Amino acid sequence: MxxxxxxxxxxxxxxxxxxxxxxxxxxxxxxxxxxxxxxxxxxxxxxxxxxxxxxxxxxxxxxxxxxxxxxxxxxxxxxxxxxxxxxxxxxxxxxxxxxxxxxxxxxxxxxxxxxxxxxxxxxxxxxxxxxxxxxxxxxxxxxxxxxxxxxxxxxxxxxxxxxxxxxxxxxxxxxxxxxxxxxSPFSEQNDQWMEERELEEKLKTVTDPDQMIAELNSGNLKSLKDFLPADDLSDDYATLRIYESPGDPVSYISVTNISHIADKKGELKKETKPVIEYFRITTALN
Structure with a gap:
């Protein structure tokens, strides 16, 4: 697809x-x-x-x-x-x-x-x-x-x-x-590059990327609203970036898992792992 x-x-x-x-x-x-x-x-x-x-x-x-x-x-x-x-x-x-x-x-x-x-x-x-x-x-x-x-x-x-x-x-x-x-996503309708923004809310870590992709393919966007509680201080989470252009009915999203792993010195190192990139959606996300 x-x-x-x-x-x-x-x-x-x-x-x-x-x-x-x-x-x-x-x-x-x-x-x-x-x-x-x-x-x-x-x-x-x-x-x-x-x-x-x-x-x-x-x-x-x-x-x-x-x-x-x-x-x-x-x-x-x-x-x-x-x-x-x-x-x-x-x-x-x-x-x-x-x-x-x-x-x-x-x-x-x-x-x-x-x-x-x-x-x-x-x-x-x-x-x-x-x-x-x-x-x-x-x-x-x-x-x-x-x-x-x-x-x-x-x-x-x-x-x-x-x-x-x-x-x-x-x-x-x-x-x-x-x-x-x-x-990068470009709005052919508006003849401009789409604006990128990252939601402030953190998503729960995506443990089964295939399942999320299958849900998105079927039009189910529930997994994109599975936010962590505001007071959750976990070092592992996922971020959601949205690419959109005013008036363009089509937008794109990217989901990335963020984790912090301790190195040999015991210091936490941030690691990122893309889950999905530039997935096409036609439903507004706030």
Missing amino acids: EHLYYKPSGKIPVKGIFISIITAFVITVILSIIYIALQWFIPFIYLNFFIAAGLGFGVGAGVFIAIGLGKIRNTKYECVLAALCGLLAWYSQWALFVSLMSEAKGSMGGGMWVRSSFNLTGFWYILTNPEILFKAMLSLNDAGTFTLKHNTVSGTLLWLVWIIEAVIIIGAPMLFSLSGRST
Whole structure:
């Protein structure tokens, strides 16, 4: 019964294409600049993995925003845009890095430079001439760009580091897009994304998801009103989120089980487990 769950219409507004591409590309370039700035001024190579992950997921978030502004309801389009932005982020940060290296002075050793200056002309030249960029990468690989335990990292090991970096920067946005904006409920009637709200009341933990789904399939919404008493302080419960748009007779709901489990230190850790997601209903829920 796939029709009982939200499924994106697949629509790609012409205007939305321009809005999404421009927005996503601008955000991507800005994040790439921030990425290089962090790498340049934070001389801790062990943090590079987290900085790269930050860039990757930041680009993914940028695509999420861009898809929302463009009102794109096509998951394949979002995935392709995420891949393009990932490639743009990887390429533009390299172009910026190489342009800064060409202006760098005062070596600190191991590929760290005391100072440099941004040259827009030089950056644009490298950005628009891939062959120059790749030649520079070969030279940098031979010389090394950082040290590890007082040894300059170059050659095969440095290529491996760069490949891992590229996989993170390009792959993270694509991973982010799998549950991106285009998968969220959209009101075709009102031409807008549905508003999301979570009921303040807590539902009893759903112990039999299949039974709840069967009841909802039959039109029985009783399980969605099985709230815990207001004075119940239990750490285990379920939440109900509603997606709706004014005047649209169709809305969607998601139910998530929330539990708190003690870790080895005895501290409670919150765990969430989706029960149902984007189930279609036509009956008002307050």
